[in-house]
Amino acid sequence: xxxKPDLRRILRHPLRTPICRSSVIKHRQRLxxxxxxxxxxxxxxxxxxxxxxxxTLAITSNASICFLVQAIQIGLGGGVISCHIRHMPASSPSExxxxxxxxxxxxxxxxxxxxxxxxxxxxxxxxxxxxxxRMVHADAVSMMIGGIRSLLLQMLHPHALQxxxxxxNFREDMHGRLRRTARFIAITTFGHRDEAVRICERVNRIHxxxxxxxPDGTPYLASTPRTLAWVHVAEAVSFLEAYxxxxxxxxxxxxxxxxxxxxxVVARMLGADPVPETRREAExxxxxxxxDLRSSEEAKEIARLVLTQRPAGAPIAVQKTLGTAAVDxxxxxxRNMLDLRRPxxxxxxxKFAAYSVGRTxxxxxxxxx
Numbered sequence: 336x337x338x339k340p341d342l343r344r345i346l347r348h349p350l351r352t353p354i355c356r357s358s359v360i361k362h363r364q365r366l367x368x369x370x371x372x373x374x375x376x377x378x379x380x381x382x383x384x385x386x387x388x389x390x391t392l393a394i395t396s397n398a399s400i401c402f403l404v405q406a407i408q409i410g411l412g413g414g415v416i417s418c419h420i421r422h423m424p425a426s427s428p429s430e431x432x433x434x435x436x437x438x439x440x441x442x443x444x445x446x447x448x449x450x451x452x453x454x455x456x457x458x459x460x461x462x463x464x465x466x467x468x469r470m471v472h473a474d475a476v477s478m479m480i481g482g483i484r485s486l487l488l489q490m491l492h493p494h495a496l497q498x499x500x501x502x503x504n505f506r507e508d509m510h511g512r513l514r515r516t517a518r519f520i521a522i523t524t525f526g527h528r529d530e531a532v533r534i535c536e537r538v539n540r541i542h543x544x545x546x547x548x549x550p551d552g553t554p555y556l557a558s559t560p561r562t563l564a565w566v567h568v569a570e571a572v573s574f575l576e577a578y579x580x581x582x583x584x585x586x587x588x589x590x591x592x593x594x595x596x597x598x599x600v601v602a603r604m605l606g607a608d609p610v611p612e613t614r615r616e617a618e619x620x621x622x623x624x625x626x627d628l629r630s631s632e633e634a635k636e637i638a639r640l641v642l643t644q645r646p647a648g649a650p651i652a653v654q655k656t657l658g659t660a661a662v663d664x665x666x667x668x669x670r671n672m673l674d675l676r677r678p679x680x681x682x683x684x685x686k687f688a689a690y691s692v693g694r695t696x697x698x699x700x701x702x703x704x
Contacts, residue, residue, distance in 0.1 A: 436699040440475060454518070457527040461601070467586075467594035471578045472524045473702060476693035481570075481577035482513065483641060483661035488569040488669055490637045491628040494555040494562045500633060502545045502557075523601045535604040542605075563607035565627065568620045571598045571611070576664055581686075581693055583704050588614065621666075630672035638673040659685040 441453050462468050472478060489495045503512060519538065523531045545557035555562070575594055579586055592613040599610045611617040642658040662670065663678045663686070670677060678685070697704065 433699045436696065440696065440699070451518075454521040454526045456525045457530075459527055460525055461528050461531050462524060462597050466597065467590045468524055468597040470583075470704075471574055471594055472520055473700075474578060474582050474693065475696050476689055477577040477581045478517075478520075478574060479657050480581065480660045480664065480689065481574040482516070483657060484577065484664050485570040485573035486641055487638050487661065487665060487673060487675075488573065489566050490634045490641075491630070491669060491672055492562065492565050492624075493549055493553075493627075493629050493631070494557075494559065495566055496631070496634055496637065497547060497549050497555055498545050498557045498562075499637070501547045523604075531601075532604070535601070538605060558606055560606055560608035561627075563602070563605055564609055564620070565624050567598070567602040567605070567607045568611060568617055568624070571595060571602075572617050572621060573664070575614075577661075580664060581660075581689055625668070628672065634672070635674050638675065656685045656688050660689050 456464070458464070490499070519534055522534050539558070542557040542563075546555060548554055557563075571594075575591060579591075595614060595617055596612045599612050602610045609620065611620045642662070643654065659678045659682055662675050663682050665675070667677075669675075
């Protein structure tokens with residue numbers, strides 16, 4: 336049976352073909368697409384109604400479908416683990432796909448071996464529902480990309496770099512380190528405020544023990560307010576930049592400022608100072624920190640590790656795609672200091688895959704932008 340015209344148009348122009356409310360796409364044929372490391376059967380009987388809209392990019396190309404299945408094998412962002420899902424009977428193939436995706440993503444961001452569960456969203460969190468910080472931190476793909484970007488920036492600060500080298504096992508367990516960071520972001524953004532306070536106190540106790548000496552003999556301490564401020568501003572700017580690029584480019588300046596004001600609450604709980612509260616202040620802070628940053632062989636080594644290391648069994652294409660998207664968003668000076676080349680034509684499929692997976696996961700988690 337030939338593919339119906341509506342579905343053919345979606346496959347041909349996925350970025351420009353919205354599915355209208357109350358429209359229904361039904362087809363008995365199953366489409367089989369094969370990627371480099373996965374063979375995925377995607378039902379073409381998809382339903383889009385007023386309350387259940389299939390994302391326009393759910394079926395696009397071999398590469399993006401393959402990436403969709405593979406991307407949820409690793410975790411570099413965090414908010415998605417705590418998004419609320421209203422469980423519904425699996426009455427259609429699309430609902431089965433939705434539930435499968437939700438389960439896979441939650442498995443990525445939670446350590447099942449230790450019994451870890453997703454962070455339940457709380458109405459008594461530090462931040463109200465549907466406010467900028469909860470919107471930004473809920474998007475899995477942009478948080479993954481922003482997380483890689485921020486880590487690359489953070490390694491340019493000698494104190495942050497040396498603290499990681501001396502007191503962290505991220506070289507052997509990058510995934511575990513990033514999963515713990517993701518959980519911290521989830522708890523402080525979505526969890527009950529008492530839990531947020533407790534995890535910040537725990538991090539502060541850890542930071543108090545992280546100290547040592549730089550190669551030139553300069554002492555460092557992880558709890559130094561200025562070092563913490565750099566780590567924070569690198570994260571905040573990176574998360575927001577990825578969100579603007581891949582999710583909501585028309586986000587208002589007022590909402591962007593509110594995002595920095597909200598994230599500043601967590602930064603101050605960790606002892607960071609100075610902390611920007613607007614986008615303009617954040618950009619000024621990034622410029623001011625330029626004098627603190629240094630290029631080094633150690634920073635370049637960590638950059639290569641961040642961009643190439645992947646969990647066992649995860650395809651190379653996943654990390655390469657996320658890494659390409661992150662490096663593309665880095666400022667020129669950071670790429671030069673880390674000996675990273677600005678992505679060329681390879682960024683086109685990477686960006687397309689990121690857009691595709693992002694929309695599909697927002698559909699799966701019933702998120703709106």
